Amino acid sequence: MPSETVSGGRAAQALEAMSASVESFHSVVATAEEELRTYSAHRRGVSEFRGEQALMELGPFSVGRIDPEKFADLLGEADALSPEAIHAVERAEAILVAFAGSDKDLHCVTVVRGGDLRDAVKGALTEVGQIFGASRAVEMARAGIYRPDEHNHLLGSLPFRQWNRAERHLAPPLVVEVEADDLVPAGLGEFLDGEVKVVLVVSGITAPAPLARLITPGTFVMQTADPAALARMAASPHPGVALLFDEERDGQARFTHDPDQGDTPWKRITVEHLPEQPMVGRGRRDPTWLEELAHLKTLAAPPSVSAGAVAGEGAEPAAEPVEPADRLAAWLLSQTDLGEG
Amino acid sequence: MKLPTVGEAAPSGREVRTHRVHDHSVEIVSDSGEGAQKCGQIFGSVSAKMGNGVWTVEIIPAEVEPPPRNPAGASGIRIRLGDAEVTNWGDETNLVVAFNEQALLGRHRLNALAPDATILVESMWATHPDPSIRAQWEAAMEELADRSYRIIEVPMEEECLTVVDNPRKGKNMFVLGLLSWIFDRDLERAREQIAHAFRKKSEEIYERNVQLLERGYGWAEEHLDFRVEVATQASDLPMVVMNGNEAVALGAVAAGLELAAMYPITPATSVSHMLGEVFEKYGGLVHQAEDEIAAAGVAIGSSYAGRCSFTITSGPGLALKTEFLGLAVMAEIPLVVVDVQRGGPSTGLPTKVEQSDLLAAMFGQPGDAPKVIIAPATIEECFHVMTTARRIAEALRTVVFVLSDANLATGVAPFPRPDLSAEWQAGPPDQRPIPEGLKPYSWDSRTGISRRFIPGQPGGEHTLTGLAHDEGSKVAYDSVINERSSAMRSRKIAAFQSTLLPPEVNGDPEGGDLLVVGWGSTKGAIEEAVERARSEGLSVSSLHLTFISPLPPGLKEIFQRFGKVMTVEINYSDKKDDPFITEENRRRGQLAWLLRAATLVDVDCWTRVLGEPLRPGKIVNAIRESIRSGGDA
Numbered sequence: 001m002p003s004e005t006v007s008g009g010r011a012a013q014a015l016e017a018m019s020a021s022v023e024s025f026h027s028v029v030a031t032a033e034e035e036l037r038t039y040s041a042h043r044r045g046v047s048e049f050r051g052e053q054a055l056m057e058l059g060p061f062s063v064g065r066i067d068p069e070k071f072a073d074l075l076g077e078a079d080a081l082s083p084e085a086i087h088a089v090e091r092a093e094a095i096l097v098a099f100a101g102s103d104k105d106l107h108c109v110t111v112v113r114g115g116d117l118r119d120a121v122k123g124a125l126t127e128v129g130q131i132f133g134a135s136r137a138v139e140m141a142r143a144g145i146y147r148p149d150e151h152n153h154l155l156g157s158l159p160f161r162q163w164n165r166a167e168r169h170l171a172p173p174l175v176v177e178v179e180a181d182d183l184v185p186a187g188l189g190e191f192l193d194g195e196v197k198v199v200l201v202v203s204g205i206t207a208p209a210p211l212a213r214l215i216t217p218g219t220f221v222m223q224t225a226d227p228a229a230l231a232r233m234a235a236s237p238h239p240g241v242a243l244l245f246d247e248e249r250d251g252q253a254r255f256t257h258d259p260d261q262g263d264t265p266w267k268r269i270t271v272e273h274l275p276e277q278p279m280v281g282r283g284r285r286d287p288t289w290l291e292e293l294a295h296l297k298t299l300a301a302p303p304s305v306s307a308g309a310v311a312g313e314g315a316e317p318a319a320e321p322v323e324p325a326d327r328l329a330a331w332l333l334s335q336t337d338l339g340e341g
Numbered sequence: 342m343k344l345p346t347v348g349e350a351a352p353s354g355r356e357v358r359t360h361r362v363h364d365h366s367v368e369i370v371s372d373s374g375e376g377a378q379k380c381g382q383i384f385g386s387v388s389a390k391m392g393n394g395v396w397t398v399e400i401i402p403a404e405v406e407p408p409p410r411n412p413a414g415a416s417g418i419r420i421r422l423g424d425a426e427v428t429n430w431g432d433e434t435n436l437v438v439a440f441n442e443q444a445l446l447g448r449h450r451l452n453a454l455a456p457d458a459t460i461l462v463e464s465m466w467a468t469h470p471d472p473s474i475r476a477q478w479e480a481a482m483e484e485l486a487d488r489s490y491r492i493i494e495v496p497m498e499e500e501c502l503t504v505v506d507n508p509r510k511g512k513n514m515f516v517l518g519l520l521s522w523i524f525d526r527d528l529e530r531a532r533e534q535i536a537h538a539f540r541k542k543s544e545e546i547y548e549r550n551v552q553l554l555e556r557g558y559g560w561a562e563e564h565l566d567f568r569v570e571v572a573t574q575a576s577d578l579p580m581v582v583m584n585g586n587e588a589v590a591l592g593a594v595a596a597g598l599e600l601a602a603m604y605p606i607t608p609a610t611s612v613s614h615m616l617g618e619v620f621e622k623y624g625g626l627v628h629q630a631e632d633e634i635a636a637a638g639v640a641i642g643s644s645y646a647g648r649c650s651f652t653i654t655s656g657p658g659l660a661l662k663t664e665f666l667g668l669a670v671m672a673e674i675p676l677v678v679v680d681v682q683r684g685g686p687s688t689g690l691p692t693k694v695e696q697s698d699l700l701a702a703m704f705g706q707p708g709d710a711p712k713v714i715i716a717p718a719t720i721e722e723c724f725h726v727m728t729t730a731r732r733i734a735e736a737l738r739t740v741v742f743v744l745s746d747a748n749l750a751t752g753v754a755p756f757p758r759p760d761l762s763a764e765w766q767a768g769p770p771d772q773r774p775i776p777e778g779l780k781p782y783s784w785d786s787r788t789g790i791s792r793r794f795i796p797g798q799p800g801g802e803h804t805l806t807g808l809a810h811d812e813g814s815k816v817a818y819d820s821v822i823n824e825r826s827s828a829m830r831s832r833k834i835a836a837f838q839s840t841l842l843p844p845e846v847n848g849d850p851e852g853g854d855l856l857v858v859g860w861g862s863t864k865g866a867i868e869e870a871v872e873r874a875r876s877e878g879l880s881v882s883s884l885h886l887t888f889i890s891p892l893p894p895g896l897k898e899i900f901q902r903f904g905k906v907m908t909v910e911i912n913y914s915d916k917k918d919d920p921f922i923t924e925e926n927r928r929r930g931q932l933a934w935l936l937r938a939a940t941l942v943d944v945d946c947w948t949r950v951l952g953e954p955l956r957p958g959k960i961v962n963a964i965r966e967s968i969r970s971g972g973d974a
Contacts, residue, residue, distance in 0.1 A: 059732070060759075061887075
């Protein structure tokens, strides 16, 4: 459930590091609320201020060039909104005013012990979705296509799956406090779109690289114990997820995957610390956490011309990165067994 | 061979003279790909942010990568700085930084340099191992000796090699350092601007460029004996610095346009580059179509579907879009067309400025295809025009042309940060059910305007057609119907013209000997020329048109207050004393054609197609000549 206040010191630090994104989102909400108030004021007095409205719509270039009163006369009276549309606009305005004036913290979420991380994030985003739903309802009302039976849901909560592309780019950052035992980040993948940013402030000992499986070419992924490092994710134009440890531990990987750093995984991934990968008994299936660690190591290592390294047989990576085509050629040679000896 | 310095003595000693001037023009010229333009853009931005008036013009060769060390292939940028607002590129360059003497020679041969210009030139060519290059250097120096230039050798390559392995990728930042010392630019601002320019590059590249900047600054401090002071004046208003294409792109975002469909074409392409970076974030979409025709089709389709769309092009692309633009006019689909004009006809001069497309925009379609044509005159107007264009296109259900040009497209100038308004983003189109009896072209007989139908709107079902049609969009077999629909499409433009205000006269509105009329990007040069001519006592004023279709009211009455009226344009016209040219067969500047037809006033013209912006000094000469000769320019 979303919390009312930032409870932990690290969560506050994380939020501080994400402050640019937070301010940007609040600015969007305030602007939307102001725009709607202006629109409502004009709607109420539309016939008195038609010239003024025309001037604003034509923009500064028209000043001294177009007579706005005459332009408005040319277009005639705009049709009034229907009672249903007016009602929708008023409800939407109330929602936006409430969000803009509320002290409620939209950015912090706490996963109760034993709770579901995915559900917590989903719930927080759904609540924020009210802002987007209200904005959409206004647009539909203005266009004359708002039908209460079909569109009233927009004036409630709007789940993330119904957010459009622009809304996903405007998404506010979320700081989620979660116990290590409840850290199951795989379910977050569906939310990592647009510019959604999620910071997981974790308490306790986690698996070494739980976020490794969320690495995709266009997703910013970070594991760190330094809250200040999160500012880099805040500035990224990509969706992102970060894990903020409560302390640096040898058994936990610290790394950054920044989509802007290159076109190959090993260029995009910067590893600050990688735990030793323990051996597991022959024939036993690797535990998930070991697979995640191996996955991270594989992605972060430059390819080697050594077929053995490609095939995962433990050879050291080559000192110099090589072209993917060379890597493929090396692998093919290893499969055809044409090598000497 | 040591360079024979021409003019004043070569710099020596450490006595530094500072020249205080109101206005100074700098050129950086190189082979293509050496980054002279990036250097100039950063220098211009830093200067603007420090409070100088700035206007930059890029010098772009006709070929993408011409042979190196070629006078015809000079690539670079001119930056004009002033202690007040600068509105054009000026006349001649006072200070040149040349990466090789051949690029310098190209500019010299175009008379781009002031006779007493100071030249900083890369010294390595004088002692190059290749004897043919040394011979070229010597020949160039001999040719340059015709003027009183002051030439100073700078070991750019040698200095850059202390920082980078490939000086070709570093000289520009070294030169930025030279200029920063000469003009006393704030190095911290320069570093910030470098960081911005290389924001997509690694930290290492940024650091290296800063090292080069500092190296250039240090070299200048140690070796040069002159500085130039153009007083800065910090603005009370927050300012932004951008070029015209960036301004069009950001203006489109601010105007709430939703789709840009384009096909790459010089010099318009960078509009879509800018949009590509920011448009999606604001809910817009850039669509690069398979060709110019398809781009127009996508924009028209999107607008028909209820979005607000625009297409971006230049002369040859405009030619290809001709048929589709006719469809937009005939079907009354709102559309904004941004045409960044270049030299024509055909592929013409892709990288050079020309006000080439006015008549093509106006009359490009068969039959009568009335549209609105707007020509922004400044980079700031390139931003704001998009809101106005969108609103007119949607209100009148018509095609609105925005005629920019290569001068505005690549020129960089500061202007007050726009105070954005949500009202610029007009509300969504009315999609309520269509009242019974209302048809897709139920024209208001007085204004010619009809309600826009959106596909899917209950009660609005109709067949869209480019054939002549009646109010219900049914193909018209009755010739009377074609007459009426043509009249309605034309009447919209007349009705809109009734909302336009008469243009202001710059100078003496009461009248005088000569009225100079311009349009588009020439405003700054014309008004500077008129001011100079008036200071000489000449009775001349100017008038600048931004709405060209329809023309604003009152022009004939204004023209009649002046002894003569002459357009100044960057397009072709026959000169009166050319062979075979008579009053009847003389082909005039494009605006002159229109004004003569619209006002029946004997409007003369002075035009040039040199592939460069007009110089105020040349316009002053034309004004003098026009007044002296009784109208013959």
